[in-house]
Every structure is written in C-alpha cells, then in structure tokens.
Amino acid sequence: MRHTAGGLDSTGNLRLENSVKTAIASFCVALATISSASVLAADEHAGHGAMHAASPADAAMSDGLVKKIDKSGGKLTIAHGPLANLGMPAMTMVFRVKDPAWLDQIKDGDKLRFLADTVNGSLTVVKFDKVK
Numbered sequence: 001m002r003h004t005a006g007g008l009d010s011t012g013n014l015r016l017e018n019s020v021k022t023a024i025a026s027f028c029v030a031l032a033t034i035s036s037a038s039v040l041a042a043d044e045h046a047g048h049g050a051m052h053a054a055s056p057a058d059a060a061m062s063d064g065l066v067k068k069i070d071k072s073g074g075k076l077t078i079a080h081g082p083l084a085n086l087g088m089p090a091m092t093m094v095f096r097v098k099d100p101a102w103l104d105q106i107k108d109g110d111k112l113r114f115l116a117d118t119v120n121g122s123l124t125v126v127k128f129d130k131v132k
C-alpha cells in the first residue's frame with residue numbers, strides 16, 4: 001500500500017520529512033509564544049527588587065524607604081522603587097495614607113513593601129507591610 005506511513009518508497013519518505021518539518025515549525029511557534037509571555041511577565045514585575053521573589057500575593061507591591069512622617073497632615077515621604085501599577089519610576093515623593101492611624105505604626109527609616117494608588121486624586125498608600 002503506497003500510502004502507509006513509514007513506507008519505504010520515495011513518496012513515503014517525502015511525507016515523513018514534511019511532517020518532521022511541520023513539527024519543528026510548530027515547536028518554534030510555541031517557543032516564540034513562551035518567550036514573549038516571559039518578557040511580558042518580566043515587565044510586569046519590574047517593580048520588584050532583585051532580593052524579593054515575586055509571588056502572586058505581592059505582585060503589585062513596591063519597595064519603599066520612609067524618609068519623613070507628617071502625622072498632622074496624614075502624609076509620609078517615601079523613597080520608592082518603580083510602581084508598576086502607576087507606571088512610575090523610582091523616586092522620592094509624598095503619599096497620603098488610606099488610614100491615618102498607619103502613621104503611628106511607621107517611623108523614619110522603616111523599610112516597606114507597599115501598594116500605592118490614586119484615591120480622590122491623591123497618590124495614597126493603600127496597603128503596606130514593614131520589612132524587617
């Protein structure tokens with residue numbers, strides 16, 4: 001039978017070669033897809049310090065160092081790493097805090113992992129963890 005796969009005639013060999021090429025092509029497409037997905041994931045986690053392993057729970061948290069607390073104003077100054085969710089590069093700036101009572105838990109020089117967002121038009125710390 002001429003059309004049995006693996007036949008020894010030249011037509012069978014040609015078909016086998018073609019299917020190998022098709023398989024290689026599919027593999028390359030799969031690799032390209034995986035590579036671009038990895039690049040996207042890396043961008044998304046650009047805000048993470050190299051020391052921190054990214055986990056889904058803190059995917060949007062950024063590093064910060066508390067420079068100044070303004071309890072009466074409900075604000076604090078943070079030298080922060082890139083804020084991926086806000087598209088902001090690293091800088092030192094003033095944030096409001098979602099709960100003013102948080103300012104009693106933080107002091108100058110504290111290291112934070114925090115999440116900032118725009119609340120009523122002001123950049124506000126909406127979540128934080130102290131880093132020991």
Ligand SMILES: [Cu+2]
Pocket residue numbers: 080088089090091092093
């Ligand atoms: Cu900033």
